[in-house]
Amino acid sequence: MSVPEQSKKRDYSHYDQMSTAELEQILRLDFQASDESGSDLDAILYIADLLAKRNGPSDPDAAWERFQTQYRPCADGRSLYDWDDSGDTPASAEQTSPTSVRPRRWRRLAVLAAVLAALLLGGMAAQAAGVDLFGAFAMWTDETFHFVPTNPNDASNAGADPELPTQQQSILQAVGLDGLFPTWCPEGFSPGAVKITELYNSISANMSYFGEDRNYSVTIIQYMQPQTSVGTFEKDDTPVEEYVHNGWTFYILSNLDTLTATAYDGTYMIMLSGALTREEIKAIIDSIPFSQHDQNRERIQNLLVQEGQSLYCPKIPLGFVPCQSNFFKDPVTNFIHWSQLYVRGEENLVFGLFIGDSDTIYEKDDTPVEEYVYHDVTHYIFSNRGSTTVTWLMGDINYYMTVTDGALDIKALIRSIYEPR
């Protein structure tokens, strides 16, 4: 195959020294960035050429035969996978600019090459520690930072789903929502059955309570991603009352003879609604244990134990108290996100992990990413808007910590993870 004419002007021979896995990774990263214009096509073609030669003959004659007999007869100018009827943008590229290279994209490839070199230097030690170098690469621009695995189709299976037992508390425990359910109800009410609803982006538990001539319900919803809207509540002109319990702000609103109290922290939404007095609804709120963080921690530890792994946690400094916790497991993909927020006055510390997600993107400012290698693990430290984040991989688990700038020595926090307990 001929080398593109323009590529002869630029020397790409340094790619010859890279392994096939590294070259494939560069192409994957290019693809992920390619929705903006300005990719260095000459470099990409050079790399693709290299890989094609390494992979051996590809039998284009047989492929051409398949093209002529199977695909070309149904060609209509639109992609086979363009399944919308709406006539949205066809796949064809109407503009290419082979020589216009945006500095940012070129810098991204150059930085990536440097990252690869650095990873290679630390390769053997890191692999001895169980870090799969060629299972993940760090990639960053001025705005974002993320890990990208070599096989985007790998999905961590954190274990089989537990069976749902029959008792209500056990049912709630199984979906991790028991820590947010009220433990008290007014005299004269009896709880009904728990109804669990699992959708692709949320899981919810609902239980109704029945009194002699009035009822109320409790609903807890856990969202996979923060929602811009969690619904609209109808209300009369009675002012909305704010009621704070255990760091959660509940908004109590009335609509004729129904009171509703609702709170939402970006992950969990709690809603109590029914024929209740204000005193009753506040007492129900007060009975919510908010013990989610202990339960969530136990869940993630149990999941990791099933995989033969440990939970690597930092030593939380004095004064920081656990506030909110998040645990989410996608029922379809088995993607898991766990995080714990600690607060000390105005200072925050978030510690968490992702399992099975290859597309986590961390926002960052334009200060350089610092690599801190400790205990044979490379930790990537970067800052954004008054906070500092560190992220690293342990096998297929992506850990992260975010602290308020100036609150803590983040490297000391990193080192505390590996201290014997």
Added chain:
Amino acid sequence: MGNSIPDEGPITTLYQEMYGRMIAYASSVLGDRSLAEEAVQDTFCIFCVKAETTLRHENPQGWLMRTLQNVMRNMQRHRAAASRLIMQSLQTERLEELLVYDEEDVELLYGDLAAHADFQLLKRVVLDGCTMLEAAQERGITVEACKKRIQRLRAHLKRKLSDP
């Protein structure tokens, strides 16, 4: 390889030149050789339909790579959306009711069977990672028919699932 179509020579030459590279690129991204080939073939289909313009492009190689990227994005996006649609359908309590086409169509005398078959086809392509060509060959239909059946079922399920 050639035939009497005037542009066929340049198209053949470009195919020979770019096929291996595009396969290497697509395989790296998709992680599957069969899907990679389908993406490459799909890209050349688009190229051929627009041959009057594309063959005269200042950089047809670049055009092919850009289009290949768009084709793969389409592939990933639509498969992910269809996967969610399948999950939504499987989670509903009225799946059997969903899998019945409403249209009075002479080709759909057995509307429920057609919808069931289309649902299996969609699952094969989306959940099993089959290419459209593989799924079409399993059923003895053309790739074009495979696409049309998937489009029909998608539109039907989206309409039905959005009904209260």
